Amino acid sequence: MRWLLLVSTVFAFVLCFTRHSAGAWGFWMLAGLLGVFATTLAFVHARIAGNAREASLSEYDLKRLREGKPPLRHERP
Template sequence: MRWLLLVLTVFAYVLCFSRHSAGAMAWWLLIAVIATFATTLAFAQARIEGNSRGDSLSEYELRRLREGKDPLAHERDRSGS
């Protein structure tokens, strides 16, 4: 979806700068600015979502958290770090 927004944003800028009447130029510039904002938010959301961990913990991780231990330490131990 974010790539479609990016393509539509570029298309709106192209249409904005290729219009000869002031009204059409202003209309497409408004659309382009709104699309730029939406595209920026879409890419930011995708990056945040890609770097976040899951919403819930497993039973094992909850038990370790209740014991006062790091719930994700077992993942680091298995990876060899």
């Protein structure tokens, strides 16, 4: 989804700078700026989600944390 947003944003800026009327230029500039905002949030979300831990830890992982060891890496479904 984030790649589609990026491509759409670039396309909006291409259309913005190739239009001759002020109305079309303004519309595509607005679409491009909103796209930059949405694309940035999508990439930030993907980065945070990729580095986040699971919502809850098992009892075994909690025990390992108390002992000073890192919790085991579990595969996400």
